[in-house]
Structures are given as structure tokens and as C-alpha cells.
Amino acid sequence: MQKNRLFDHLVLILGSLFLMVPVVVAFMTSTHTAADIHSNGLSLAWGDNFIETYEKVLTREGGFTGQVTGSRMVMNSFILGIGFAIGKIVLSMLAAYAIVYFRLRFATLAFWVIFTTLLLPLEVRIMPSYQVMSNLGLLNSYMGLIVPLLASATGTFYFRQFFKSVPDELLEAARIDGAGPIKFFIDVLVPLSRTMIAAIFIIMFVYGWNQYLWPMLMTTDERFFTLMRGIKQILQVWIGSQIPDYNEAFALAVLAMLPPVLIVVVFQSWFIKGLTENDK
């Protein structure tokens, strides 16, 4: 028993080391100067350049036009991630609500049509989507960044399954209590879906935060650059004998990691609370 436990811990420790060490290395390395990194390689020790690097990354106006700072990129990423998550949740909840609760003639068909779009990822339809956005004049705008990616088969599917598991009597009780379709949705379904909303928020926020291809295509104006693009931008600057700003790239990577981690931590507790509290 005791031996077993020791072994369990060993496995767990190894596993967490495996996942944590690269992050720690990235963070530690980011506190050294670029030249230091260039000559000594990656580092596990604390450097003395922490404040300078992060200050520079967050406030220096970089890029070709010199208009975009790290904090601006963080903000853009947040707008994208949150806009994404909220938009997807609202849209897919409403779609699932219509499919499950209204006696539409083609509800099942509509659901399967939505579902098959899972087979068509963004990359497949990226050209037509770009064309549409371009014709609508939405290039270089937050709307153009977010809207085309909002329709979510996954979200609709999850919410549909969830709504189907809500007992019919709740709807009937609400109807007798005089709640119309909108009131029922807001007063009963949305609060009941809290856990689902939290789960999907986590997934969708991270998905939106990590978007790379679509923002790169949609935005040429550097004011709309996201963190993901910023990291790449830094490493691209390799002019002549200049040393690439490894430290800044690492710092940005660490910064890019923080919000999703925070979101997961915050929503996970909500998620688990919801799971244990809900019994229907």
C-alpha cells in the first residue's frame, strides 16, 4: 500500500515536471537579456532583466509601423477570446433552444445541417469567408475577426443534449406559471445551464485566444494584432547581425499563457460547484 502510494506520487511528480519544466524554463529565460540567451542558451536560473523585458514587451511600440504595444496585443487577444466565447454561447444556446423546444418542421434536419458543419473547419472555408468579409468591408475590424467564427456546431450540439436532459415537466410547470418562451429561457434554462456555459466558455475562450490563421488573414492593420501574431513578429525580425529578441518572445509567450490559465482556474471552480449542486 505504502509502496504503491510512493509509486503513484512518483508518476504524478514526473508528469507534472514534464508539463511544468518547459513553462518554467520559458519564464526564467525571459528574465535574461537577449545576448545572454544567445550565448548561454536556455536558463533555469533567475536573470536580472525581468522588469526591463516585461516593461519593454508591454509598452514598447513595435511592429513595422511602430503602433502596437504588448498591452494592446493582450487587449486584442482578450477581445477576440471573450467575444468569441460569449458570441458562441449566445448563438448556440439560442439555436439549441429553437431546435429542442419549438415544434419546427425541419428541426432535426436543421440540427444535422449544423452538425455536419463540424466537418468543415475554418481552413476549408477560409477563402470564401475572407471574400465575404472583404465585400462587407469588415477587414481590419473586431467584428470581422469574431463574427465569421461564431456559428458553433459543437456548442449547439452540447446545449441540445443538455436541453434534452431537462425534464419536460419544468417547461410545463413554467407554462402553467405563466412564463412565455423568452421568460422560460431566461428564468429557467439559462440558470440551469450554468455549468454548460462555464465549460463551453473555457473551451471557446481558449480556442479564440489561440486563433492564429484567421486574425493573420483578416488584419493587416497592426492595431488589431493579437499576442499570437506578436510572438511571431518578434522572431521574424532577423536583420543582419541583430540578435533575435528571444527574451521578449519568451515573455510574450508567458503572457499569452496566463489568461487562459486564469480563465480555466476561475471557471473550473464554478464548473465543479455547478456539477455538485445541480440535481434535477
Added chain:
Amino acid sequence: MASIDINRVSKTYAGGNRAVHSVDITIGDGEFIVLVGPSGCGKSTLLRMVAGLEEITEGEVKIGGRVVNTLEPAERDIAMVFQNYALYPHMTVRQNLEYGLKNRNTPRAEIDARVAEAARMLEISPYLDRKPRALSGGQRQRVAMGRAIIRKPAAFLFDEPLSNLDAKLRVSMRGEIRRLQRRLGTTSIYVTHDQLEAMTLADRLVVLNDGRIEQIGSPLEVYHEPASTFVASFIGAPAMSLVQAELHGDRLAIGPSLLNLDGYAPASGPVTVGVRAEDLRPAHAGEEALAFRLDYVEELGAHRLVHGHVGDQALVVTLPLAAVLQDEMRLAVDPRRLHFFARESGSRLATAGLPPVLRQQAMEPAEMPG
């Protein structure tokens, strides 16, 4: 407070499945009606049509003289109690109670007064700020009833409200529902598959089978004058024994036994005879009797249920503890206590016997020989 008229109501589901066949029920103001029948008999469908949760295919439902066929459930002035309580799990008890009133824009003071009154009546005041999940089954059912009475509707609809409770709680809640309904005087329709619940609660019973009404009547009428073999076998525990028999004039042949009916016989021919377990008694010496072969005994404490056969047909008899049990017994029955049904249709045959009213009166207890 209102009367409810169910007028030739039918329900046909998509696909032609007919769940309710042209049902007529007139329910008086303040009456407690129980719809009873086996599962799939259409009783819930009928209730849900009254509630407005199910569309009415044909016919008319009137609540308080107003045709409600096309009205939304909320506009019908009814309240419903569900089998699984259907409380909103994310709201506190108080919010659950208030919800219907809030949606009707009832003034705050009025809501508070009504919540307090309902909570006091149902003894749920201590739980008002809890969520339903923190309540026991019985408490949840009280809250569900609170949600119904707080609206002061014209009618209560109960859809098997006690089925999820354990047996002991069911008995006490049964009493409470009855008491509450008496006190409020609200017209009620109650659906159950439990004949005991039906008997104890109802002013009048409606026995349904396969979407059709088999019989409407007071519990005693239905018990003592079942209109068909279906009602006879469904109402009462133990179920009425039904045996195939032949009538020859005034003589009844059940298997090998012959009984003289003293003129209480319907027309001659093959019949199904029904006899309640408590109407049989051990026969005196020399009396005409049924030859009964004992199979097994169920002890109920106060008396015994004795299962056995007459000829090859099963029969149940209630015997006092004092009665001597033997493998072969002779049982007598007052001919007036026999029920005759047509062999084919199963419907009740009129006898020249007692008028129905007399049947319900307690007859002098059968004497027990030594």
C-alpha cells in the same frame, strides 16, 4: 372555484394512435375527481388536455363555463402538481412559490402574504430559503402543492403526485391532500394508477381503460357495483375473483359446484361471476357451498387472505383468524353479493337482486361456524 366540463374529448396522436376516445365527464364545483386506470389508459393524457399541455383533437373542455380549448395553460386558471415535483432546481422554495405570481405581476405585498399563508398551511415555513435539492421528497411535494395553492386557481390538477414517495409518506400525504382540498374547496382532478389512493381520495372515481370510461361513480358505487369485469378486477385489494360459470335458471354452476341463487339470477347462459374475498365465508354443514381447494395463505394480521381454486379457477377469500384452514374447504356466499358479467363483453348484468343502494349497506356479518 369552478366546474369543469369535459365534452366528448378525444385525443389522436400523429400516426393515428388514439389515446382518448370521446370522453364525457362533468365535474361539479369543489368536487374531487380521481381518474384511475392502468398505465397507458389515457388518464394522464386527459388531464394534460385539461391543463392545456396537450392539444385537444376533438371535443371541448370548459372550465367555469369558459371553453379553454385554445387557451394557453397559464390562461386556464388551473394549477398542476407533477409526479416528479417539477420544482425549479435553481430557485429557493420561496422563489419557486412566487414565480407564477410574479409572472402575473401580482403586487409584492400580496405575494408575500400569500407565500406566508401557503407556507403556514403546508408547514414549509422553515425551508423557504432552501433550494429544493436540500429537501426530502415529502417536503418537495409540499412545495409543489404550495406552488399550486398560492395561485388560488379555479382547479387543481394532480398528476400522480404521490408516486415518488415511499409507502408511509404516501399515506400521510394522501390525507393531507384530502384535508387541503376540503379546506380550500377547489375543484380537483387527480390522476393515479393506485386504486387505493383513488378510493380514499375521490368524491367520484372515473375508471379508464384503453382511453374509454369504464365507469364513473362514488368509490362505494364503483366498489360494490363495478360496471365491468375490468373495473371489478381493478378496484379493490385483493382484486375481485372472477370465475367462469353457467347459469341454468336459478342454478349457478361454478366448476363442479352448484349454488342456488334464490331468485337473484340474471338471464340464463354462460356468465362471468365476480365475488369479493370478504363476501365468502366458510359454509355451515348441509349448506350449498363451493368446493374450495386451498393453495396458500397470506397472513395480514387481522385476517388472512386464502388463495385457492374452485374447479380449476382461482379464488381468493378473506377468512378470520378463527376459521379452521383445511386443504379442502366449503365456502358459502350470499347470492345477493355475487356480481354477474356478460361472458363476452364483460359488462355488468342486471340482477333481480338488491337495488344498488342496499348492496352498499353493511349486511349483517356472516356467522362463523365454530
